[in-house]
Amino acid sequence: MSSVVSEKFSGFLDSVNTRYRRLEWAAGDVVAWLKWSQRRRTVIMVAASFFAIVLALAGLTVTYVTFADLIHPLPYVMEKTAPTPSTRRLASLAQNETLGFGGIAYLSMPYRTDRQDAIELLGSVYGINFTYIPGVDGGSIVEKAKPLHHYWLRPQELGCWRAHVDAWRYLLESDFETLLVLEDDVDFDANIHDVFELLSTQMQHNRIRTTPATEHERKTAPYGLDWDVLYVGQCSDRSNENRLDLVHIYEDPNMPSRHETFDHFVGQLQSLGIHGRNLGKMRAIAPAWSPVCTMGYAITRQGAERLILDLSYRGITAAIDIDIIRKLQQGIIRGYSITPPLFSAWRVDGAKDSDNQGLENDQTKLGSGNRNGYSHSMKTSARKQMAKLLELHNWDDVDRVIPRRPSPTMTAEQEAEEEEEVRKAHIEKKEIEKAWTERKLEMANIMEAWGG
Numbered sequence: 215m216s217s218v219v220s221e222k223f224s225g226f227l228d229s230v231n232t233r234y235r236r237l238e239w240a241a242g243d244v245v246a247w248l249k250w251s252q253r254r255r256t257v258i259m260v261a262a263s264f265f266a267i268v269l270a271l272a273g274l275t276v277t278y279v280t281f282a283d284l285i286h287p288l289p290y291v292m293e294k295t296a297p298t299p300s301t302r303r304l305a306s307l308a309q310n311e312t313l314g315f316g317g318i319a320y321l322s323m324p325y326r327t328d329r330q331d332a333i334e335l336l337g338s339v340y341g342i343n344f345t346y347i348p349g350v351d352g353g354s355i356v357e358k359a360k361p362l363h364h365y366w367l368r369p370q371e372l373g374c375w376r377a378h379v380d381a382w383r384y385l386l387e388s389d390f391e392t393l394l395v396l397e398d399d400v401d402f403d404a405n406i407h408d409v410f411e412l413l414s415t416q417m418q419h420n421r422i423r424t425t426p427a428t429e430h431e432r433k434t435a436p437y438g439l440d441w442d443v444l445y446v447g448q449c450s451d452r453s454n455e456n457r458l459d460l461v462h463i464y465e466d467p468n469m470p471s472r473h474e475t476f477d478h479f480v481g482q483l484q485s486l487g488i489h490g491r492n493l494g495k496m497r498a499i500a501p502a503w504s505p506v507c508t509m510g511y512a513i514t515r516q517g518a519e520r521l522i523l524d525l526s527y528r529g530i531t532a533a534i535d536i537d538i539i540r541k542l543q544q545g546i547i548r549g550y551s552i553t554p555p556l557f558s559a560w561r562v563d564g565a566k567d568s569d570n571q572g573l574e575n576d577q578t579k580l581g582s583g584n585r586n587g588y589s590h591s592m593k594t595s596a597r598k599q600m601a602k603l604l605e606l607h608n609w610d611d612v613d614r615v616i617p618r619r620p621s622p623t624m625t626a627e628q629e630a631e632e633e634e635e636v637r638k639a640h641i642e643k644k645e646i647e648k649a650w651t652e653r654k655l656e657m658a659n660i661m662e663a664w665g666g
């Protein structure tokens with residue numbers, strides 16, 4: 215009897231024991247989980263603080279970029295002078311075929327007929343008269359004709375120097391007062407005439423002039439004649455820090471957005487006090503101090519004389535753009551540069567397409583045409599826009615001029631009128647198609663006659 219009780223009791227104790235163990239394990243699990251989750255909490259807290267800091271910084275940056283123009287008012291904006299009828303008339307000369315300059319020359323190696331095609335096509339589409347000046351192979355210049363210290367230059371640089379001197383000479387030989395010199399791979403804004411017209415208005419009010427514009431300048435020189443070089447297509451520039459008082463800033467509706475503007479130019483604009491929303495809105499005219507590249511610049515007759523004197527007659531000291539920088543900094547010539555520039559390079563195959571790197575890699579064979587190129591710092595690329603302007607959907611366009619179905623609200627009379635128009639348009643289309651078929655036949659006959 216007692217053994218039965220004791221057996222039951224010990225059975226009961228066992229089960230309590232087992233339950234207690236289970237409880238203990240469960241508690242152990244909870245403690246372990248708590249410890250683990252503490253670590254997790256710490257990790258989460260650290261990560262959250264990190265993201266909070268990153269978010270706050272991003273927020274501050276966005277706020278700064280958005281409102282920086284309020285914190286930094288533009289330091290070099292002239293008080294607004296309303297253009298007078300005479301300044302407006304002078305500026306409107308930028309609408310002419312040479313953008314208000316005496317002439318426009320472009321340099322291109324004779325074998326780059328692809329680039330010449332492109333420039334001439336652009337000229338026709340945008341109403342610009344580009345005059346071809348052949349590029350020069352440095353190796354073809356005879357020893358005696360080479361300038362003093364020419365040995366500083368690679369043959370390609372010497373050829374480049376020669377072609378630019380030829381352009382300056384073209385100005386001296388002409389009756390122009392100014393010449394815009396371009397290289398053959400430029401792109402520009404589709405509204406280039408307006409861009410230059412605005413530049414002229416601004417230059418007529420700029421603060422760099424040391425003497426008031428003469429009667430002659432006010433009548434015929436949209437950009438004045440008080441400079442030697444006017445950089446409108448540099449790869450980069452840096453300002454003379456001692457003459458920031460001469461900077462002139464103006465708003466241009468054809469400015470590329472900040473995002474489309476090459477970083478270097480954004481930096482240059484910031485160094486001139488343009489921040490926030492004013493980036494992508496304002497251009498700057500500044501004394502040219504360190505303009506690299508000779509992709510696009512204008513010269514005056516006096517500028518051409520000084521350049522030929524100092525960069526040919528007296529010899530040279532470096533590649534042409536570097537030499538011009540030296541003359542600018544020595545005060546031998548004076549000029550402005552426009553940032554961001556009004557001309558930018560149309561890049562087809564990156565540097566491979568360049569003619570300045572020599573022909574060792576036979577770059578003449580590497581071209582992939584003018585398609586698929588790009589240019590930076592342009593609001594509306596003239597080259598891209600040109601393709602759209604010339605686009606034609608063949609006979610689809612004819613369909614498009616045929617009026618749509620009459621709307622239900624039309625009177626019977628209007629309906630009849632419209633039907634008549636549709637009928638006429640159809641006849642016209644048939645006639646055009648017939649003429650085209652005849653033309654094709656005619657062409658086929660001609661080809662046959664030629665034995666083709």
Ligand SMILES: *[C@@H]1O[C@H](CO)[C@@H](O)[C@H](O)[C@H]1NC(C)=O
Pocket residue numbers: 307308310311312313314315316317343434435436
């Ligand atoms: C355009 O205007 C400029 C400035 O007056 C002038 O020198 C040039 O000859 C004009 N160009 C044409 C093609 O008329």
Ligand SMILES: *[C@@H]1O[C@H](CO)[C@@H](O)[C@H](O)[C@H]1NC(C)=O
Pocket residue numbers: 311317343344345
């Ligand atoms: C383009 O300019 C050149 C050089 O001034 C001139 O000889 C030529 O007649 C001009 N062409 C047109 C179409 O105006």
